[in-house]
Amino acid sequence: MPAPRPLSSQASLPAxxxxxxxxxxxxxxxxxxxxxxxxxxxxxATARPADPLRSDGEKLSRTLAELxxxxxxxxxxxxxxxxxxxxxxxxxxGGNWSALPRxxxxxxxxxxxxxxxxxxxLETQMPQLVFDPLGHSAIDPVILRAQNxxxxxxxxxxxxxxx
Numbered sequence: 077m078p079a080p081r082p083l084s085s086q087a088s089l090p091a092x093x094x095x096x097x098x099x100x101x102x103x104x105x106x107x108x109x110x111x112x113x114x115x116x117x118x119x120x121a122t123a124r125p126a127d128p129l130r131s132d133g134e135k136l137s138r139t140l141a142e143l144x145x146x147x148x149x150x151x152x153x154x155x156x157x158x159x160x161x162x163x164x165x166x167x168x169x170g171g172n173w174s175a176l177p178r179x180x181x182x183x184x185x186x187x188x189x190x191x192x193x194x195x196x197x198l199e200t201q202m203p204q205l206v207f208d209p210l211g212h213s214a215i216d217p218v219i220l221r222a223q224n225x226x227x228x229x230x231x232x233x234x235x236x237x238x239x
Contacts (some may be wrong), residue, residue, distance in 0.1 A: 128184035128185070128186065128187055128222060129184075129187055129220055129221075129222040129225055129227050130227065131184070132183050132184050132187050132220055132227075133220050133227040133229050135181060136163065136181070136218065136220065136229045137229050137230070137231075139156065139163070139165060139179075139181065140156065140205070140215065140218075140229065140230075140231050141231060142165075143155070143156060143165055143205075143207050144207045144211075144213060144231060146167070146207075147207040147208065147209045147213075148209055148210075148211055150167075150209070151209045152167055152168050152169060152209060153167070153168040153206055153207060153208060153209060154166065154167050154168070154176075154206075154207045155167075155168070155173065155202075155203025155204075155205055155206040155207065156203050156204065156205040157173075157175075157201050157202075157203040157204065158189050158203075158204050158205075158218070159189075160188070160189075161182055161183060162180065162181050162182040162183045163180075163181055163183075163189070164176075164179055164180045164181075165179030166179075166203045173201070173202055173203060183220070184222075186222050186223065187220055187221070187222045188220070188221050188222070189218060189219070189220060189221075190218075190219040190220070190221050190226070205218070213231075215230070215231055217229060217230045218230075
């Protein structure tokens with residue numbers, strides 16, 4: 077008959093480890109890291125790229141809203157000058173149209189503007205879209221086109237507070 081096991085707390089403890097057995101080996105850590113890296117590469121490789129037509133359209137819509145707000149706040153007309161490669165925000169100051177600092181936006185490759193474009197140099201051009209400081213701007217949609225798709229860009233809808 078086997079000897080009965082003691083019921084002390086020492087009986088349930090695992091046997092002490094020998095030196096060199098504690099933790100994970102270097103090989104185990106490297107295998108885990110390589111599997112994680114491989115999974116990350118698969119996730120990034122299968123992600124869909126951003127749609128350049130949509131992102132350019134959203135950026136242009138924000139620019140139109142900013143120009144309209146700037147005209148109302150400053151009391152000076154603002155405008156948007158369109159060309160083959162992008163657009164530039166402009167302001168009426170001192171009897172001339174001048175480009176706003178850091179307002180030049182280039183369109184993504186393959187995206188074009190379907191609107192009357194100005195062939196004149198930037199210094200002598202007048203914007204195709206003008207925002208009145210009193211808020212009486214009637215802006216036709218600007219159409220962005222890429223391949224066989226189009227994206228109409230208009231001013232975001234304004235909300236009017238009830239009296």
